[in-house]
Amino acid sequence: MQTLQQLRASTPKETKRFVKFLFVGAFGFVVDFGSFNLFHAIGLGPRAAHLMSVGQAYFIDHPEVIEQSCSFALAVISNFIWNYFWIYPEAQASNPGKKLLQFIVVSVAGLIIGAPVFALALAAARPLVAAAGLDTLSFNLAGNLALMTRVGVLLFWNFFVNRKWTYREVA
Numbered sequence: 001m002q003t004l005q006q007l008r009a010s011t012p013k014e015t016k017r018f019v020k021f022l023f024v025g026a027f028g029f030v031v032d033f034g035s036f037n038l039f040h041a042i043g044l045g046p047r048a049a050h051l052m053s054v055g056q057a058y059f060i061d062h063p064e065v066i067e068q069s070c071s072f073a074l075a076v077i078s079n080f081i082w083n084y085f086w087i088y089p090e091a092q093a094s095n096p097g098k099k100l101l102q103f104i105v106v107s108v109a110g111l112i113i114g115a116p117v118f119a120l121a122l123a124a125a126r127p128l129v130a131a132a133g134l135d136t137l138s139f140n141l142a143g144n145l146a147l148m149t150r151v152g153v154l155l156f157w158n159f160f161v162n163r164k165w166t167y168r169e170v171a
Contacts, residue, residue: 014163017087019161028075028089029151035063036071036147042069053084068118076107079158086168102166114150118131121146125158139141147160 039045045063059066079101084091091099109148125142129135135142 007036018159020087021083024079024087025151025155025158027082028079031149032071032075032151033144034071034141037140039067039070040064040143053066055165058171062119062122064122064146065115065119066074066142068143069115072114073109076104079107080104083162083167088170089097090170091167094133094169098156101167103162106158106161106166110154113157114154117153118146120148 040063043063045066046060048066049056049059049063080100084099086097107125122142125145126135129142129145
């Protein structure tokens with residue numbers, strides 16, 4: 001267990017890491033939202049849903065879930081690169097493949113946590129957006145509100161689990 005003095009000594013370093021993590025997260029947010037909206041604009045979700053044999057009916061009605069999963073994957077790759085080279089450069093001495101695998105495991109766990117959060121938020125946002133008369137907007141307001149909800153939930157999960165597991169050896 002850390003003593004108060006050890007905790008005080010590590011706090012500035014961890015605070016700096018968390019601030020960097022927020023910047024990386026903001027960039028990942030742009031990657032996630034940008035690609036989500038691009039995928040939605042080009043109709044990736046409906047096209048992919050028609051290729052599925054399992055769950056096709058659900059995904060045809062909820063193509064945003066497919067689009068969000070793909071945008072999430074791109075954001076994970078971006079965030080790993082920034083975490084590995086900027087937030088935790090000390091980790092470069094360790095096996096990068098192992099770090100990537102751990103980061104992906106944490107991110108997939110986050111996706112598992114985040115998918116129902118996204119689906120519930122989308123189910124709540126759609127009628128609200130429709131009631132406000134904003135459901136005809138071209139930028140998918142309900143999907144973006146649901147995505148913001150998921151991002152908020154996963155912010156703390158990703159930071160703390162990656163810090164304690166993926167990058168635990170970093171002082």
